[in-house]
Amino acid sequence: MTASTASKRIVFTGGSGKAGRHVIPYLLSRGHTVLNLDLIPLPHPSVYTLKTDLTDAGQVFNALTSNFHIADYENPRHSDTVPVGPIDAVIHFAAYARNMLVPDNECFKGNVLSTYNVIEAACKLGVKKVIIASSETTYGVCFAQGESDYHSFPLEEDYDCGNTFMTSVEEDLVR
Numbered sequence: 728m729t730a731s732t733a734s735k736r737i738v739f740t741g742g743s744g745k746a747g748r749h750v751i752p753y754l755l756s757r758g759h760t761v762l763n764l765d766l767i768p769l770p771h772p773s774v775y776t777l778k779t780d781l782t783d784a785g786q787v788f789n790a791l792t793s794n795f796h797i798a799d800y801e802n803p804r805h806s807d808t809v810p811v812g813p814i815d816a817v818i819h820f821a822a823y824a825r826n827m828l829v830p831d832n833e834c835f836k837g838n839v840l841s842t843y844n845v846i847e848a849a850c851k852l853g854v855k856k857v858i859i860a861s862s863e864t865t866y867g868v869c870f871a872q873g874e875s876d877y878h879s880f881p882l883e884e885d886y887d888c889g890n891t892f893m894t895s896v897e898e899d900l901v902r
């Protein structure tokens with residue numbers, strides 16, 4: 728195995744959700760070890776879910792330095808095949824993936840705070856790689872009220888976000 732393909736220890740957030748439950752088996756098939764941080768368990772025999780509220784910074788820092796399985800407590804060297812040491816990467820999928828799941832202010836708070844806590848803890852703990860799920864909602868269409876559509880498709884890197892929610896907020900502020 729080369730350094731880039733070697734088995735990695737990965738903390739995955741939101742792995743019990745729609746997208747995560749497909750990505751995690753793929754990571755396992757590539758030889759990586761995964762710890763899932765979520766509010767609800769992922770029913771997978773090889774993946775432990777540590778129930779973690781990512782809006783709580785203390786829980787996030789602690790979880791990023793956690794054992795990956797209960798067996799690690801009973802016998803820290805329970806298997807020569809399980810690598811030990813700091814984690815190699817964090818993959819952040821946990822979110823309210825659409826509106827109307829919770830009130831809008833809770834959606835904003837949950838998504839922004841969780842992402843901030845994950846990035847801050849990963850950086851301060853020296854994690855070399857952080858991967859964050861994005862979404863077409865960042866272009867302001869899916870979360871918009873009323874008629875709203877993309878002005879060009881497919882979406883590309885240089886897509887002009889135009890009059891997004893944040894632009895409207897800025898305009899309101901300077902009025």
Ligand SMILES: NC(=O)c1ccc[n+]([C@@H]2O[C@H](COP(=O)([O-])OP(=O)(O)OC[C@H]3O[C@@H](n4cnc5c(N)ncnc54)[C@H](O)[C@@H]3O)[C@@H](O)[C@H]2O)c1
Binds near residue numbers: 740766837
């Ligand atoms: N599924 C898709 O087709 C799709 C498309 C584009 C982007 N995305 C993005 O991918 C990410 C995952 O989407 P999904 O469809 O799997 O969402 P999902 O709602 O199915 O799963 C999200 C998971 O995050 C967990 N979660 C939410 N808040 C949490 C918190 N405070 N602490 C811990 N866990 C928490 C939930 O319990 C859930 O298991 C989101 O950021 C979403 O915007 C998904």
